[in-house]
Amino acid sequence: MLGRVLARMGLVEKAIEQARIxxxxxxxxxxxxxxxxxxxxxGWVHHAREEFAIACGPLETAMELSxxxxxxxxxxxxxxxxxxxxxxxxxxxxxxxxMRLSLDNQLSMRCMLERPFCLTLLAEALLFSGGHEEALKCxxxxxxxxxxxxxxxxxxxxxxxxxxALRAFAKAAGND
Numbered sequence: 494m495l496g497r498v499l500a501r502m503g504l505v506e507k508a509i510e511q512a513r514i515x516x517x518x519x520x521x522x523x524x525x526x527x528x529x530x531x532x533x534x535x536g537w538v539h540h541a542r543e544e545f546a547i548a549c550g551p552l553e554t555a556m557e558l559s560x561x562x563x564x565x566x567x568x569x570x571x572x573x574x575x576x577x578x579x580x581x582x583x584x585x586x587x588x589x590x591x592m593r594l595s596l597d598n599q600l601s602m603r604c605m606l607e608r609p610f611c612l613t614l615l616a617e618a619l620l621f622s623g624g625h626e627e628a629l630k631c632x633x634x635x636x637x638x639x640x641x642x643x644x645x646x647x648x649x650x651x652x653x654x655x656x657x658a659l660r661a662f663a664k665a666a667g668n669d
Contacts, residue, residue: 496534500541501646512538529558529567536574545578552578566604569595573611580618589618609635610647616654625662632658 496512499505512535519531536551552575559568576591592615599608616631632655639648 494534496538497541500538505538505542508538509535509542525558525562526564526567529555529562529564532558533567533571533574536571540574540578543581545581548578549575549582565598565602566606569599569602569604570607572598573614577614577618580621585618585622589615589622592618605638605642609639609644609651612638613647613651613654616651616658620654620657620661623661623665625658625665628658629655629662 496508496515499508499511512531516528516531516535519527522528532551533555536548536555539545539548539551552571555571556568556575559565559571572591573595576588576595579585579588579591582588592611596608596611596615599605599611612631612635616628616635619625619628619631632651635651636648636655639645639651
């Protein structure tokens with residue numbers, strides 16, 4: 494998690510260094526849930542650094558470990574970031590499908606932790622594919638949850654993507 498905090502502060506070099514240190518410690522512990530969690534954060538930090546191709550490797554590893562050891566939350570958190578990474582790499586159909594599946598699975602587990610972040614990632618991918626109206630709905634849902642829960646960590650990103658969706662929607666409707 495320290496890697497996440499450092500990345501959010503803009504200290505991306507320190508973030509990846511900390512994520513790798515955490516993974517080294519997890520590997521020495523030989524505790525599968527800890528390894529899956531640390532591997533997820535390495536992928537998360539690469540995603541935050543916009544190193545989407547690099548992020549896919551650790552995220553896929555975290556998904557494999559999560560399946561093997563029955564860690565559904567780590568599986569879905571890894572899946573959503575992998576989907577976002579794929580969308581950024583131009584594999585929109587596959588990425589969006591992964592993200593939708595992750596959101597559905599998280600909802601069925603009643604896992605609402607980080608839902609605004611996940612919805613914002615999906616909204617961004619939908620913008621890439623021209624799904625302006627659905628992107629807007631995702632952002633509105635993310636902001637509504639943020640308001641209800643006071644979980645505002647990613648509120649700025651949701652507002653930014655929402656604004657992009659509104660502009661794209663207006664442009665598509667001919668209301669530049």
